[in-house]
Amino acid sequence: MPKIVHLREKCIGCAVCAEMQPNLWSMSKKDGKATLLHSTSKRNISVLPVDTLTHERTQVVAKACPVNIIKLS
Structure with missing residues (x-):
């Protein structure tokens, strides 16, 4: 099964992922970084x-990320 992998620690909070794919991403009010909704998280x-x-x-969202922290496998 394909997966989306988000390296949250390196997120700069630009919000491009949340703007392009709001059903999968939200911006944290706590630290301003993107959160991959409904995901499991371990060590950021x-x-x-x-x-x-x-x-x-x-794939389009991953290419738009300026710090290249959205990986697809």
């Missing part, structure tokens, strides 16, 4: 298994 790395269509749509 969030992982979310997704369907193929969501995986394909997230």
Whole structure:
């Protein structure tokens, strides 16, 4: 199953992911960083298994991230 991996610790809070894909991302009011919704998190790395269509749509978001911390596998 395809996955989205978010390296949250390196997030700069630009919010491009939340603007492009609000169903998967939100901005934390606590620290201003992006949060991958419905994911499991361990050591500031969030992982979310997704369907193929969501995986394909997230490729555009990953490319738009200025610090390249959204990975797809």
